[in-house]
Amino acid sequence: MKNKKVIFYTGLVILFLLASSIYRIKFYKSYASDEATLPPELKDKTIVRLWAKKSVISPTRSYQIDKFNIENKDNIHIIFEEYKEDYYNALRTTLAAGHGADLFEYGYSTLMKNNQIADLNSLGMNLENIDKSNVVYYKDMALGIKLFENSGKLIWNKEIFKKAGIDPNKPPTTWEEVTDYALKIKKAFPEVTPFAFPIKEYEDMKISIGEPSVNNGSLYTTFWDYKKGEYNFNGAKDILSVYNKLYDSGFIDEEFDKKSKNQLRGEFYRGEIAMMISTFEDKGYFSNILPLSFDIGIKDIIQTNKGEKNKYYYTTNSNFLVVNSEAIKENKKREAVKKVYEFLVNEDANREILETRYAMPLNLKSKEVKNDIYKEYNNLEKYYSESYDPTLFLSRNSRAEINLVLEAIRGNKTVDAAIEELNKQYKNYCKFAVEKEGFDFKYYIEK
Incomplete structure (x- = not known):
């Protein structure tokens, strides 16, 4: 019986490989003969x-x-x-x-x-x-x-603000104020999520974790230090601590990490989210596909270290x-x-x-x-390109990075422990790039 099963499954594998080969041959031929099959x-x-x-x-x-x-x-x-x-x-x-x-x-x-x-x-x-x-x-x-x-902004539902006793034209200017506003919103609207942000994909992490943190040193949203020539996730400590506090307080949806940007747009459109980190492409959806029935406010993402000249970065390199x-x-x-x-x-x-x-x-x-x-x-006067970022060319496991961030936000791992692992991971990525792929990081340091 066991031998029959082995033969059966072996046969299935062979059939699959044969079908795949036939498909590839046809695929190749379709491109190889493209010139010959062009219309007159x-x-x-x-x-x-x-x-x-x-x-x-x-x-x-x-x-x-x-x-x-x-x-x-x-x-x-x-x-x-x-x-x-x-x-x-x-x-x-x-x-x-x-x-x-x-x-x-x-x-x-x-x-x-x-x-x-x-x-x-x-x-x-x-x-x-x-x-x-x-x-x-x-x-x-x-x-x-x-x-x-792509770029990021903080948006808010002015109608919810007003009904929760918050001046709709005075958005939070610090992360402490975000927490204070979230408490008022939750009391007035228990069914509403006070604060939301995208985090499902790697680029989401750049928007929601990197963008608020770039002023904690000479950092890009990837946490590449473009002056020192190294990755440093220590700059993420403040925002991860903020998100952990918001999560523990019930101000972030329990299943926040499973929400795609499309899902977040839909929830904001239905009035189920009060404040949200939004990306430029949301503008098209709210203008054309999901026209909002309420007024919204839009401002730059709050940063954890506010300098005299705050910088932001585009994220779709x-x-x-x-x-x-x-x-x-x-x-x-x-x-x-x-x-x-x-x-x-x-x-x-x-x-x-x-x-x-x-x-x-x-x-x-x-x-x-x-x-x-x-x-x-x-309004993107403060936005710049990440001109010296090598992340695009590294062999990495972005899913592992997102999981470490999620563990810190949920409290399954301390923020310090998550950051230590992130720094260690990227140190290994860089080592592999240099030793195995001959990569030279000197081209990615701002002179």
Whole structure:
């Protein structure tokens, strides 16, 4: 009986591998024969394949590309593909087979180590008119230009404030005041969550833990000290202690760590959350998809160490396009890829993205929108790019980092113990990067 089961399951595995192989062969062939299967009207055009991860701006980007294909005078045609969860696998598979996209959204650090990405300078891109802080570098190689970024704000329901006896136009200015306000709100509305913040994904942690802490030294939201050239999570001690106190007091939802940003938006929309750390993309939802029936206040996130010149940082460092090094070996194709890249980062294309209210493009002279709603989200004078952050290129376990933070907030581990483990983890990440991958951190220290 036991041998029959072994044979049965072995057979299933073989069938699965066979089906997977057939799929991959078809997948490879579809890209290998792409030129041969083009419709007649595209036969004489220079094709640029563009890949991206599906996002809230996908419809706008699709229309922009359709417009480019109709109006451009250079005989170039963009074939645009978008992916969800399968993006990274599709990227690895096609690049390994030699049929990858010409221009694609950044995926993973081995691309540079395998020389699969071209330096923008070798593409002939003119970077003089681009803010240097918006260019992403791997060592001293210009990898890509950031398309759009994310930022954080504190928002509050003015109606709940007023009914709880709080001046709706006087938001908390310290974390002690957040606790005081939360107590009043909980007494007036036992069913309302006084305070909420996103923490389910790694970027959420940068917004909710990193952003309030960056003034505790020369820190980015990743806790990389860009002057000392080391990771230091000691700067997170204050905010983790605050969140632990709010959690113990019942001012944060017991299942706070299981809530996605979409769930938090829905709860805020229904009046079930009084105060919340919000991201720029929420503006689009509250303007278009979940129009709020009450007035809200919007201000910068409260920081635990308030200096004379508070700094904040954009948090989506991976949102940029890179060029397949194979795509620029032939002059005609290289020039076409360059023109498509320039189109995607130009003022007009980015202005249209800004108008959606879902994303904040960086390559703009003005970030104001006519007849804007919730325009405080666009107030980003204190925001900067994390220009010297190496985190993007490290082999890490972000889930383990989030779990340590959650343990500290829930009180399952002391804040000091969680921070000690975080510092230890990142020390090991850096050691591995240097010893096993030949990484040089000297490029990520602000001079």
